[in-house]
Amino acid sequence: MVILRVLAVLAVIAIGGCVLIHLFTGDRRYLSLAWRIFKYAAIIALILFGLLIAERFLAGAIPFV
Numbered sequence: 094m095v096i097l098r099v100l101a102v103l104a105v106i107a108i109g110g111c112v113l114i115h116l117f118t119g120d121r122r123y124l125s126l127a128w129r130i131f132k133y134a135a136i137i138a139l140i141l142f143g144l145l146i147a148e149r150f151l152a153g154a155i156p157f158v
Contacts (some may be wrong), residue, residue, distance in 0.1 A: 097141070106132040 111127035114120070 100132070101138075104130055108134075 107130050108127045111123045111130070115123040115127070
């Protein structure tokens with residue numbers, strides 16, 4: 094989980110950096126890169142959250158003997 098948190102922080106830093114570079118240079122490819130980073134990070138986060146929810150349901154459905 095620590096690795097995932099570090100990757101999330103790096104994604105936020107990368108997105109912020111791309112937006113700042115766009116503000117200074119006006120080059121739209123940095124906004125495009127920021128959008129791609131955000132999109133992939135959001136997809137990975139949704140998959141992870143889905144797996145965690147599925148794990149909770151499966152763990153609760155199996156009774157301990």
